[in-house]
Amino acid sequence: MGEVIVITSGKGGVGKTTTTANLGTGLALEGKSVVLLDADIGLRNLDVVMGLENRIVYDLVDVVEGICRIKQALIKDKRYPNLYLMPAAQTKDKNAVKPEQMLKLTKELAEEYDFVLVDCPAGIEQGFKNAIVGANRSIVVTTPEVSAVRDADRIIGLLEANGLRNPQLIINRVKIDMVRRGDMMNIDDMVDILAIDLLGVIPDDEYIVVSTNRGEPAISESKSLAGQAYKNIVKRILGENVPFMNLDTDEGFMAKLAKVFGFRKK
């Protein structure tokens, strides 16, 4: 039985889709079989970030409505062994799918694949409920900003209320120079406030834009800082103990960060 991991955040635009694409690709590169499930009905994105938008025939709504079989809607990513995308419907209403249908679908997928990563829509309505219903594990993505952290806190409460007891945190778009100046909350601040386990930290990285332009997840590019950070998270998901950077002091922060991400200082 595979794992169903929902990637969520509350606030939009903080990096859920980017994270889903990169972690899924990373898990596939580690030899796991993976389905990326785009639950953002009406605003699908995961297909574009993965560069698979031209290969869509059927979508999630077609599957739950019985118009096609699961296998027909799964797009195989030929660049990686065992990586599949189930696209969301673009033209349908986000209430086109019911939680019971999502539960059934994720269950069936988890019987065949090692990991099902669910890219959750923003918000806390029906789409959120659909995305979390079949999950047995949850990841909360946030950025180091007041509004994003506030929404993350709300989502953590809702996840816990829905039986997802141990949400894990990814802090995205950390700007090292701003943290050093004291103009961006650091990792300790955020873990202190949200009080959940930290899964990883992703630096703000221009390469994310480049990779989205190309439709190739940053994790497949060894020069990308963010890609390196995603690699560490993949290892942690697989149970490996990859050390975190120590942010007790801003002293030597760059050096520590460089070490953790496997980079040399400029």
Added chain:
Amino acid sequence: MDLFKLFNKGESSNSKDIAKERLQLLLIHDRANVSPQFLEMIKGEIMDVLTDYIEIDETGLEIKLTRTKRENDNSTIPALVANIPIKKMKENIR
């Protein structure tokens, strides 16, 4: 707890400290699901009780939900803190 500090906007020049402080207060409200109306209601009732004995500067009255350290074990607990400027004590209670 330093009441003076609590009611004065943070002096810190680091914007991240301001962010953290604001978030900590915000999340107590969010988590406890306390509405501004609820605080207004408490404020009104406290004033009703106090005005029998004390003349209060109503414009300066402030009431906040925050958190504080419990004395016996140092754990963090929510606290309702009121700052009530007194104009004068009323004659009849002397």
